[in-house]
Amino acid sequence: MSRLLNAVTLLTVLASPAAPLYAQQVAGPDEPYARGIVVADHPLASEAGAEVLRRGGNVVDAAVATAFALSVVRPESCGLGGGGFMVIWNAERQEAVAIDYREQAPRHASRDMYIKERDGKPLPADASRKGGLAAGVPGEVAGLCYALETYGSLDRSVVMQPAIRLAREGVDVDAQMRSAQRRTLAALAQRKNGMQQFAPLVRHYLNGGTQWNEGDRFHSPLAHLLERIAEQGRDAFYRGPVAEALVAANQSQGGILTLEDLATMEPRIRQPLEARFSGMKVISMPPPSSGGIALIQTLNTLSAWEAKHPDQRLELLGHNTVESVQLLTEALKHAFADRARFLGDTDFAEVPVDKLISNEYAATIASKIQLDQTHPADFYGTTAAHRDAGTSHFCVIDAAGNAVACTETINTTYGSYVVEPKYGVIFNNEMDDFTARPGEPNVFGLMQSEANAIAPGKKPLSSMSPTIVVEDGKAVMAAGASGGPRIITATLQVLLNMTRFGMSPSEAVSAPRVHHQWMPDELLIERAIRSKVGPRLEKIGHEVKSSSGLAASQAASRSEDGLRGGSDPRKGGQPAGW
Numbered sequence: 004m005s006r007l008l009n010a011v012t013l014l015t016v017l018a019s020p021a022a023p024l025y026a027q028q029v030a031g032p033d034e035p036y037a038r039g040i041v042v043a044d045h046p047l048a049s050e051a052g053a054e055v056l057r058r059g060g061n062v063v064d065a066a067v068a069t070a071f072a073l074s075v076v077r078p079e080s081c082g083l084g085g086g087g088f089m090v091i092w093n094a095e096r097q098e099a100v101a102i103d104y105r106e107q108a109p110r111h112a113s114r115d116m117y118i119k120e121r122d123g124k125p126l127p128a129d130a131s132r133k134g135g136l137a138a139g140v141p142g143e144v145a146g147l148c149y150a151l152e153t154y155g156s157l158d159r160s161v162v163m164q165p166a167i168r169l170a171r172e173g174v175d176v177d178a179q180m181r182s183a184q185r186r187t188l189a190a191l192a193q194r195k196n197g198m199q200q201f202a203p204l205v206r207h208y209l210n211g212g213t214q215w216n217e218g219d220r221f222h223s224p225l226a227h228l229l230e231r232i233a234e235q236g237r238d239a240f241y242r243g244p245v246a247e248a249l250v251a252a253n254q255s256q257g258g259i260l261t262l263e264d265l266a267t268m269e270p271r272i273r274q275p276l277e278a279r280f281s282g283m284k285v286i287s288m289p290p291p292s293s294g295g296i297a298l299i300q301t302l303n304t305l306s307a308w309e310a311k312h313p314d315q316r317l318e319l320l321g322h323n324t325v326e327s328v329q330l331l332t333e334a335l336k337h338a339f340a341d342r343a344r345f346l347g348d349t350d351f352a353e354v355p356v357d358k359l360i361s362n363e364y365a366a367t368i369a370s371k372i373q374l375d376q377t378h379p380a381d382f383y384g385t386t387a388a389h390r391d392a393g394t395s396h397f398c399v400i401d402a403a404g405n406a407v408a409c410t411e412t413i414n415t416t417y418g419s420y421v422v423e424p425k426y427g428v429i430f431n432n433e434m435d436d437f438t439a440r441p442g443e444p445n446v447f448g449l450m451q452s453e454a455n456a457i458a459p460g461k462k463p464l465s466s467m468s469p470t471i472v473v474e475d476g477k478a479v480m481a482a483g484a485s486g487g488p489r490i491i492t493a494t495l496q497v498l499l500n501m502t503r504f505g506m507s508p509s510e511a512v513s514a515p516r517v518h519h520q521w522m523p524d525e526l527l528i529e530r531a532i533r534s535k536v537g538p539r540l541e542k543i544g545h546e547v548k549s550s551s552g553l554a555a556s557q558a559a560s561r562s563e564d565g566l567r568g569g570s571d572p573r574k575g576g577q578p579a580g581w
């Protein structure tokens with residue numbers, strides 16, 4: 004296997020590979036690290052990646068270590084039963100690659116599987132969200148093993164060691180986990196026989212149903228399976244006793260997963276989308292994510308607007324002012340209307356990607372924007388037809404300008420609630436990201452078209468937007484978020500905060516945000532700026548709603564004086580590095 008990112012000449016091994024390297028520097032939020040930084044939404048996941056950097060690993064080694072650690076410390080958000088997207092920038096080769104290890108529809112899935120009756124009975128209304136039928140074929144283990152073998156430099160056993168240690172030793176339960184537990188126990192209590200139906204989830208991940216308190220510890224059930232994967236690689240998950248146990252658990256809950264679905268699951272390598280913004284190269288995720296297209300379309304629209312209105316550049320309009328929020332909102336309404344209408348997995352559907360990210364198209368959109376007026380939803384397009392939950396984003400940058408931006412998901416909090424009882428894998432509920440019931444919105448209120456209809460082997464459209472910004476051939480920023488469609492708007496605003504408003508990563512991820520996704524036709528504004536900008540945006544014609552928190556974003560930057568990172572205070576992570 005090639006070792007594309009092997010040349011991490013700056014990183015020297017400080018101790019024997021067997022023991023953890025505790026000699027890390029701890030930088031404050033804005034104090035830079037010199038050699039490498041990892042920014043996840045849990046401090047111990049960042050630290051797992053940083054530990055691997057200190058052992059001489061490259062940015063992909065660190066990313067894989069972070070991802071496996073997240074499966075232990077953020078089980079409500081991502082993990083072995085889910086999937087993700089990893090965007091990599093190799094500064095030495097000047098090469099960008101995107102690894103797509105998103106879940107895919109099982110081979111027995113079909114377009115109308117959630118609207119048809121089954122065995123003469125109608126399916127539960129939430130069949131695409133909870134239970135066995137909600138799960139897509141997990142891609143996580145295949146993707147991480149592929150990333151490591153192809154672009155990493157260290158052995159799997161070294162890279163997975165921090166995750167295994169965290170699973171063996173247990174971790175302190177944090178506020179995010181307590182909140183996820185509280186919400187999930189309440190949701191289970193509202194379902195008929197919810198606690199019994201999803202007993203393995205309650206036992207392994209919800210403290211047996213007893214509310215966690217501060218100071219309690221969580222012991223992940225994944226230690227044994229992680230060790231097997233460290234020894235045997237992907238086959239430990241996709242073939243043999245674990246695969247058999249996964250299929251049995253899925254089918255016993257009404258699912259259609261087969262051994263063949265698992266054995267044939269492979270990551271796909273995609274060419275990332277690229278665009279220029281503010282003189283820099285923006286690299287982001289192509290379909291089956293909508294994130295890169297919507298992000299680039301919006302950035303292009305802003306550039307086209309500024310070319311036409313040089314006295315109304317975004318930074319001249321000001322950060323989070325009525326005018327700048329209005330400009331962003333109008334650009335976003337067009338981008339999300341196009342998302343709903345055109346986007347789906349390009350391996351199955353015809354998607355006009357080139358047109359949507361072209362400068363000509365952006366100029367057409369910009370010419371329709373007015374700073375004192377908004378329009379009803381059908382002006383932007385038509386379709387043929389909360390709190391942070393089941394996703395986690397992290398970034399890694401090193402001093403040489405290599406970077407990884409990676410977002411992983413099991414969709415909503417604790418995914419489908421189905422847990423394989425012996426090995427502890429939580430099944431995703433990614434099938435709800437398809438147009439599961441044509442004409443109806445999904446759990447995030449997103450309307451979607453036939454392009455995103457279910458088909459065997461097809462991937463559900465995603466909003467995950469792992470993004471890297473490159474200047475002079477080296478990564479200068481990486482960003483992304485969790486939060487459904489709010490991922491796109493959060494990533495956009497964080498990048499604008501850094502590129503246009505001169506903010507550090509921690510300022511950029513902390514600043515209040517807004518969100519509009521075209522449908523529902525409402526503008527969400529975080530409370531900190533609701534009274535400042537809300538009334539005038541209502542006068543322009545927006546239906547304004549307050550939000551307590553819009554998405555959770557992690558970002559990192561590299562400049563001459565070092566590497567900085569910001570983990571979103573909305574979720575409670577913390578960067579680590581050296």
Ligand code: DON
Nearest residue numbers: 392393394465466485486487
């Ligand atoms: O791929 C997607 O777009 C969704 N599965 C993401 C869900 C999400 O971000 C939930 N929350 N934190």
